[in-house]
Amino acid sequence: MPTISEFFGIRIAMRFLDHNPPHFHAFYQNYKILVEIDNGIVQGEMSERALRLVLEWLSLHREDLKAAWEKASNGVEPGKIEPLK
Secondary structure (H helix, E strand, O other): OOEEEEEOOEEEEOOOOOOOOOEEEEEEOOEEEEEEOOOOOEEEEOOHHHHHHHHHHHHHHHHHHHHHHHHHHOOOOOOOOOOOO
């Protein structure tokens, strides 16, 4: 599962040929979540602070994430997306 971004100890990844709806995975310490790109629906648990950062990053990079999803769903390396600063 390629890492597409990392910030503040949070790792964002996207699987090749993954199931719909378009989403990404976020990992922080012992937490992991799945976040839908279009609507921000979260499955799983994460600390409140880390979750806020992930959702802020999503709002800034939604179009980049859609493009990365298209690549990954076709088995192509999704590339990197700028981290939250």
